[in-house]
Amino acid sequence: MFPPIFQVAAADTGVTAVLGTDPVRLYPFGEAPEGTVLPYAVWQLASGAPENYINQRPDMDNFTLQFDVYAATGASARAVGEALRDSIELRAHITRWGGESKDEETGRYRLSFDVDWKTPR
Numbered sequence: 796m797f798p799p800i801f802q803v804a805a806a807d808t809g810v811t812a813v814l815g816t817d818p819v820r821l822y823p824f825g826e827a828p829e830g831t832v833l834p835y836a837v838w839q840l841a842s843g844a845p846e847n848y849i850n851q852r853p854d855m856d857n858f859t860l861q862f863d864v865y866a867a868t869g870a871s872a873r874a875v876g877e878a879l880r881d882s883i884e885l886r887a888h889i890t891r892w893g894g895e896s897k898d899e900e901t902g903r904y905r906l907s908f909d910v911d912w913k914t915p916r
Contacts, residue, residue: 798858798887798912800838807882813875821879824863833903834866834875841909856914859890864906869895872906880908887912 804810805819813834814820820831824839841861845853862879866872872895880889893907 796856796914796916797840798860798914800860800883800912803886804879804882807878809878810882813871813878834864834871836862836864836875836879838862846913854916856916858912858914860910860912861893862908862910866904866906867902869897869904872904876906876908883910883912 801819801821804814804821805816810821811819814836815832820827820835822831822835822837824837827835827837838860841859843856843858846855846857847853862876864872864875864879866875883889888911889908890911891909893909894905895907896905897903898905
């Protein structure tokens with residue numbers, strides 16, 4: 796029912812070059828372990844809807860996902876964002892480049908973007 800974001804990203808050598816392989820540091824929102832090594836990324840379902848038809852059941856679900864990248868430097872956050880972008884773009888559409896920010900308390904850099912993904916059932 797959900798887009799295969801982890802499978803797509805984890806299979807991409809550009810993503811694993813920046814997010815590692817054991818584990819690939821791409822987590823569902825709220826599931827990154829405490830003390831996760833930087834950089835890492837999280838994703839969450841922002842919205843979604845089935846592809847409805849009058850004469851049959853939906854055969855596809857449409858999802859909007861939000862990605863947030865956290866890193867020790869702005870350059871590292873951008874490198875992760877670019878790697879994720881490159882792995883996703885052949886399967887889905889990036890619909891928003893969100894802001895970049897630095898958390899004054901933790902010193903972590905954050906980059907955000909949204910993706911629309913159509914997933915066959």
